[in-house]
Amino acid sequence: MKINHSKKIVKGIVLILLVGGFFISFNYSFTEAKQVDKEIILTHIANYDTYDYAMGVFVKDGIAYIADQHQDLHIVNVSDPSNPTFLAQGNFVSSARFGVFVRDNYCFVSGWNNRLPIFDISDPSHPVLVYSLYGFNDACDFVFRGDLIYIADFIHGMYIYNISDPTSPTFVGAYSGGYQTADIVLRGNYAYLTSLVGVVILDISNPANPSFVNLYSTPSRVDGLVIHGKYLYLAAGTQGFMILDITNPIAPTFVISCSLSGFATRVELKNNYAFVCCSSGGLHIINVKDVTNPIIIQQLTQYTGVSNIFFKGRLAYVTNGFNGLEIFRLSKK
Numbered sequence: 001m002k003i004n005h006s007k008k009i010v011k012g013i014v015l016i017l018l019v020g021g022f023f024i025s026f027n028y029s030f031t032e033a034k035q036v037d038k039e040i041i042l043t044h045i046a047n048y049d050t051y052d053y054a055m056g057v058f059v060k061d062g063i064a065y066i067a068d069q070h071q072d073l074h075i076v077n078v079s080d081p082s083n084p085t086f087l088a089q090g091n092f093v094s095s096a097r098f099g100v101f102v103r104d105n106y107c108f109v110s111g112w113n114n115r116l117p118i119f120d121i122s123d124p125s126h127p128v129l130v131y132s133l134y135g136f137n138d139a140c141d142f143v144f145r146g147d148l149i150y151i152a153d154f155i156h157g158m159y160i161y162n163i164s165d166p167t168s169p170t171f172v173g174a175y176s177g178g179y180q181t182a183d184i185v186l187r188g189n190y191a192y193l194t195s196l197v198g199v200v201i202l203d204i205s206n207p208a209n210p211s212f213v214n215l216y217s218t219p220s221r222v223d224g225l226v227i228h229g230k231y232l233y234l235a236a237g238t239q240g241f242m243i244l245d246i247t248n249p250i251a252p253t254f255v256i257s258c259s260l261s262g263f264a265t266r267v268e269l270k271n272n273y274a275f276v277c278c279s280s281g282g283l284h285i286i287n288v289k290d291v292t293n294p295i296i297i298q299q300l301t302q303y304t305g306v307s308n309i310f311f312k313g314r315l316a317y318v319t320n321g322f323n324g325l326e327i328f329r330l331s332k333k
Contacts, residue, residue: 154182279321
């Protein structure tokens with residue numbers, strides 16, 4: 001009887017260990033599964049074909065404002081993103097470039113041939129042109145800081161205007177150092193501009209007299225850039241996607257580059273993801289949580305005319321050249 005009792009005890013211990021091991025193993029697997037982050041991807045939900053070549057987009061209050069190259073400002077109702085509909089067109093004597101931005105009741109558009117068209121959009125269905133000529137050549141893109149607008153001019157460099165009265169902007173300062181610039185971002189007292197030979201850094205502590213600080217040379221032209229934290233993310237043409245460390249704001253250091261299909265022209269950041277637009281190569285989504293190891297997680301190579309991207313909540317609005325506006329939903333896989 002004693003032997004049988006011992007056997008029962010041993011069997012009980014074995015059973016407890018087996019069951020316990022099962023739960024330990026199950027809990028471990030479950031914990032590991034929870035630690036795996038799901039990647040953000042884009043799911044296409046609609047297209048709106050503009051009249052010409054869509055280059056820039058800004059969305060506010062269910063209205064998309066599109067810089068549509070030779071058809072000026074195209075205004076589309078996207079309150080139902082699955083069914084975008086035409087609302088109005090704002091005309092000006094020029095061709096629209098990448099820049100479009102809504103500030104209060106005004107829409108600013110960058111334009112070729114001496115133009116910075118500004119529309120009163122108090123009624124988006126009836127835009128009214130309140131200003132156009134700014135006196136220089138090719139406004140590619142721009143950025144705001146307070147009442148100042150900093151314009152990346154492809155022919156002449158950078159111009160700064162005061163737009164406290166959008167119907168009558170006033171000249172503040174300029175830098176014309178021979179660099180052809182297409183995009184601009186600001187950080188503290190410095191402006192970072194794209195160029196055909198790299199990234200130009202200007203001191204803008206005195207907006208009336210911006211001055212050259214440094215040039216970070218790149219193997220290919222740079223057309224787009226964005227800052228996040230201590231890093232500068234570049235759309236670097238044939239070089240693809242590039243990351244620079246700007247811990248020292250006037251002396252960037254190379255972190256890594258990533259080859260992409262097509263010619264990288266614009267880049268935007270959302271959370272830990274870079275969205276890079278490549279002409280002829282489509283839209284690339286890159287996980288940059290670890291900046292030393294960017295990972296391409298999605299390539300939408302069928303959208304060969306992509307030139308810009310704008311995020312609004314869980315939606316992404318992408319200009320796709322002659323195909324107009326593409327609307328995507330951000331989801332996780």
